[in-house]
Amino acid sequence: MIEKKSILLVCSSGKASSQMLLFQLKREFVDYLNDIFICNVYELETFDLIHIDYIFSTVSILTHKSVPIIEVHDFLE
Structure with missing residues (x-):
């Protein structure tokens, strides 16, 4: 059984x-x-x-957060 995760998607503003x-x-x-x-x-x-289990972000996050941050492009490759 897969444990599903909750994520937060962070973008600049668009x-x-x-x-x-x-x-x-x-x-x-x-x-x-x-x-x-x-x-x-x-x-x-x-x-x-x-x-939240993970943060996916299209911008650099410079402050420390309590969950892992994964930086991605605007479109998944």
Whole structure:
């Protein structure tokens, strides 16, 4: 049995690119993902990470977070 993960998708500000990346993540990892949340880099500072397993970000995050951060491009390759 696969334990599904919840992720946070962080983008600079563009909603169109984040929606495209969200679609790709759902399509590629449907069997592994529970919830996907989206925020911009400014909202990250106040986002409650209590239920987040991983952060996927299209921008560099320079502050320490309590969950692993994976930097990705706007489109999965």
